[in-house]
Amino acid sequence: MYRYKITFAYDGANFSGFQIQPHKRTVEQTLKNAVNKIAKHPDPPIPVIGSGRTDAGVHALNQVAHFDLPYHLSNESMRKALNSLLPLDILVKKAELVSNDFHARYSAHRKTYRYRVDQGEFVNPFKRNYTAHFKYPVDVDKMREAARDFIGEHDFTSFVASGSQAKSNIRTIYDVQIHRDPAQNEVVFEFTGNGFLYNQIRIMVAFLLEVGSGQRPVSDVKRVLAAKDRTQARMTAPASGLYLVSVDYGKDAERN
Amino acid sequence: MYRYKITFAYDGANFSGFQIQPHKRTVEQTLKNAVNKIAKHPDPPIPVIGSGRTDAGVHALNQVAHFDLPYHLSNESMRKALNSLLPLDILVKKAELVSNDFHARYSAHRKTYRYRVDQGEFVNPFKRNYTAHFKYPVDVDKMREAARDFIGEHDFTSFVASGSQAKSNIRTIYDVQIHRDPAQNEVVFEFTGNGFLYNQIRIMVAFLLEVGSGQRPVSDVKRVLAAKDRTQARMTAPASGLYLVSVDYGKDAERN
Numbered sequence: 058m059y060r061y062k063i064t065f066a067y068d069g070a071n072f073s074g075f076q077i078q079p080h081k082r083t084v085e086q087t088l089k090n091a092v093n094k095i096a097k098h099p100d101p102p103i104p105v106i107g108s109g110r111t112d113a114g115v116h117a118l119n120q121v122a123h124f125d126l127p128y129h130l131s132n133e134s135m136r137k138a139l140n141s142l143l144p145l146d147i148l149v150k151k152a153e154l155v156s157n158d159f160h161a162r163y164s165a166h167r168k169t170y171r172y173r174v175d176q177g178e179f180v181n182p183f184k185r186n187y188t189a190h191f192k193y194p195v196d197v198d199k200m201r202e203a204a205r206d207f208i209g210e211h212d213f214t215s216f217v218a219s220g221s222q223a224k225s226n227i228r229t230i231y232d233v234q235i236h237r238d239p240a241q242n243e244v245v246f247e248f249t250g251n252g253f254l255y256n257q258i259r260i261m262v263a264f265l266l267e268v269g270s271g272q273r274p275v276s277d278v279k280r281v282l283a284a285k286d287r288t289q290a291r292m293t294a295p296a297s298g299l300y301l302v303s304v305d306y307g308k309d310a311e312r313n
Numbered sequence: 314m315y316r317y318k319i320t321f322a323y324d325g326a327n328f329s330g331f332q333i334q335p336h337k338r339t340v341e342q343t344l345k346n347a348v349n350k351i352a353k354h355p356d357p358p359i360p361v362i363g364s365g366r367t368d369a370g371v372h373a374l375n376q377v378a379h380f381d382l383p384y385h386l387s388n389e390s391m392r393k394a395l396n397s398l399l400p401l402d403i404l405v406k407k408a409e410l411v412s413n414d415f416h417a418r419y420s421a422h423r424k425t426y427r428y429r430v431d432q433g434e435f436v437n438p439f440k441r442n443y444t445a446h447f448k449y450p451v452d453v454d455k456m457r458e459a460a461r462d463f464i465g466e467h468d469f470t471s472f473v474a475s476g477s478q479a480k481s482n483i484r485t486i487y488d489v490q491i492h493r494d495p496a497q498n499e500v501v502f503e504f505t506g507n508g509f510l511y512n513q514i515r516i517m518v519a520f521l522l523e524v525g526s527g528q529r530p531v532s533d534v535k536r537v538l539a540a541k542d543r544t545q546a547r548m549t550a551p552a553s554g555l556y557l558v559s560v561d562y563g564k565d566a567e568r569n
């Protein structure tokens with residue numbers, strides 16, 4: 058068997074998330090259809106393993122998945138074959154033959170997510186699916202100060218949605234960057250960590266916006282982390298602003 | 314009766330164009346529903362008159378329409394009432410009480426359209442509904458030179474789609490601007506004229522891209538205009554790249 062790693066972007070607006078669900082249009086199902094068409098519909102069908110799920114409406118700039126094919130195709134032929142079969146809201150940017158011990162989910166070392174918040178007075182019709190909308194002024198320095206308390210290894214029980222199936226809520230955040238994009242009239246957040254819990258980034262962003270708009274003190278991140286109580290963080294920012302930017306793997310994962 | 318002029322933006326991706334059609338989601342129908350809800354569903358319903366149609370998938374940054382209401386609302390109340398009833402892919406930016414002789418279509422003096430062409434190697438999933446995709450290098454100077462021949466009063470028979478219901482194909486183009494947007498990796502066209510025929514801008518853009526990529530000589534605009542033969546221009550650029558930017562009216566149209 059030949060294992061392929063693919064790196065791909067998708068516009069999440071018209072997908073019911075990554076994970077396969079009956080009678081729904083999902084990223085995983087759409088990729089699986091294309092891979093199995095290339096493989097001439099083997100029985101059982103070839104599964105496609107993503108680095109992780111994204112929710113309905115969440116986007117990806119460089120999501121990663123792997124699958125095994127019974128025969129060899131060049132990287133470029135694989136990329137072209139997939140793109141010729143995929144709808145325009147998924148683009149395979151790279152396909153690579155990798156060693157059989159590469160695993161899109163288990164080999165992932167770190168992930169980076171971006172969150173875009175539009176600060177316009179009204180919801181911009183062209184951004185409604187691509188940003189969150191928060192019209193109140195925010196103090197970026199305050200949010201940066203508060204965000205520093207997220208960095209490191211923490212129990213994120215206060216920042217996980219109730220549907221989470223994770224065994225442990227302990228995760229490590231390596232970096233949080235927050236900047237204004239004046240051209241777009243946006244505030245942009247970037248989080249890098251060894252993995253994120255269900256809705257964790259959306260809850261952290263909503264929390265930081267409350268800090269930035271003066272509804273919470275800067276010190277609240279520390280307090281609410283320590284409380285280990287989901288009801289303390291309250292809000293979840295919408296899916297539309299969230300982008301999976303990259304998934305990082307060890308260098309030894311690639312064969313070619 | 315009180316006549317209101319509204320200026321509004323829409324993302325055309327999920328509309329079957331501006332004009333009402335049975336069993337289709339159109340901009341006109343969506344606006345008409347909101348206006349008639351505000352007016353408490355009079356019989357017959359109040360019509361909404363747009364400055365002109367846009368095709369399925371075409372966007373607007375500042376489209377204009379008018380309608381008559383039997384009672385008075387302040388401009389700001391009207392804007393808010395409409396936005397509270399409209400879906401997020403239409404945004405009313407301005408509502409103005411105007412004199413009863415203002416007509417969104419007949420009072421329009423000039424219109425400006427923008428056309429965005431993405432030059433990336435592949436179709437960007439996030440731009441698929443908001444640009445056309447043309448990956449071949451284009452010479453902007455050549456396109457500018459060719460576009461100068463569009464300026465002025467011409468018979469645009471060679472640049473109108475076959476479904477046109479216009480009585481005359483004579484129109485005046487006041488200005489054509491073409492520039493590169495390096496940040497977006499796009500070439501952007503802007504056309505200002507006293508009105509445009511069915512698919513005229515999309516045909517002119519496809520034509521200019523053929524000039525810019527060396528498939529046609531710069532002198533071809535003049536030759537094809539003179540031919541008055543639609544088969545000469547061949548291609549039509551897709552709806553996704555087209556934006557109605559503004560509709561200009563005489564100053565005397567506003568009452569307040």
